[in-house]
Amino acid sequence: MKYRFLLLLIFLSPIVEILGSDKTVIPYPVWGQSVGVYNIFVISADAKEYRNSKDYDRNRNISLDGELKLGDHFSVSxxxxxxxxxxxxxTPWSGWDRWKAGLKTFFTFGIFSIGGGVNVYGPSSSEPWIGxxxxxxxxxxxxxxxxLDFGRTKFQAFGLYERETDSRFRxxxxxxxxxxxEAGATLSYETNSNWILLLETTYRMAVEDTIPAxxxxxxxxxxxVQYKIGEGGRVFFSGLxxxxxxxxxxxxxxxGYQQMFSFE
Structure with missing residues (x-):
């Protein structure tokens, strides 16, 4: 019995290390929708492409995003x-993207937290209407x-719905x-050094009766991965x-680069 207990401790020790009780900041996702509330600004660049013998599609994007907490449970972005x-x-095109404004709320109950919100994207002055x-x-x-916050290991997931609307939200x-x-998830693990390992998934599906594309x-x-620099800074790189x-x-x-900050 004593040896069984010893073997059980040896088996569980890596899991205990991974699910350690050290409380750290929830990593800000690279691709998916963030769930928590932050004081943060993010500058990023991405490149995506679809290669086919008859079809080629390429998208490049540079963006600047910021979020400001309003107390412990709300934020604007x-x-x-x-x-x-x-x-x-x-039709190829390039130009300024849609502006974005958002509002979020977030509440924590032990290791479990829940959050929600809404983002509004403005008209695109540069994009042609191609159907x-x-x-x-x-x-x-x-x-x-x-x-779900297990200390160094964290799991976050989201679901969202996007629709077009006029200026009166009709x-x-x-x-x-x-x-x-769209739905997605992020599994993260913060190492003893400055590295944070990330694995994200995103899934998008057109809703029935939408415009076919x-x-x-x-x-x-x-x-x-994310690499912590200084006080609240993180350099990140992620593939698709x-x-x-x-x-x-x-x-x-x-x-890109993330900078988290505090007013305390």
Whole structure:
């Protein structure tokens, strides 16, 4: 019996190390929707592409996002960016992306936390209307998610729904409008050094009766890392690997810098 207990301790020791009780900040996801509330700004650049013998699609994006906490349970956010889009089967374009404004709420109950909010994206002055998203309409994106915090190891997941709307947040006056659902998850582990290991997934699916678009659905895997620099700074890099046939993009990457700050 004594030896069985010893073997059990040896077996459980790696798990105890991984699920240690050290409380650390919930990592800010690289690709997916963040669930927690932060004082943070993020500058990032990404490149994605779809390669096919008859079809090629490339997207490059530079963006700046910021979030400000309002107490312990709420935050507001804003963002802007620049897009360069090229495709053999569509009109290439480049220019300023849609502005973004958001509101989030977040509550913690032991190791379990829950959060939700909404992001609103403004019209796109640079994007031509090629039959998918109408660049003159707003995009509304409500989301809901949760976090499991085991110390150095954390798991967060989210679901969201995006739809087009007019300036009064009503359905647009057209037969069909663009809508989709997205879900994703982030598993992270903070090492004893400054490295944070990330594994993210994102899945997007067009909603029934939306405007048809080629390769509108996607399932992606995003392995990545964050490296802590100074007080609250993190450099990050993450890949994109398409996991389904006719994925929106086959491959890509995203890199940038996060700066978390406090007013205390």
């Amino acid at each position: 804003a963002g802007y960016g620049y897009v360069d889009q090229y495709a053999t089967q569509a 998918e998203r109408n660049p003159d309409l707003l995009l509304v994106r409500p989301h809901l998610g949760f976090v 359905d647009p006056v057209q037969d069909k409008y663009y809508r989709y659902m 080629p390769r509108s659905d996607s399932f992606n895997l995003h392995p990545g 690997y398409g996991m389904r046939k006719d994925n929106t993009y086959d491959q890509g990457f995203k890199l």
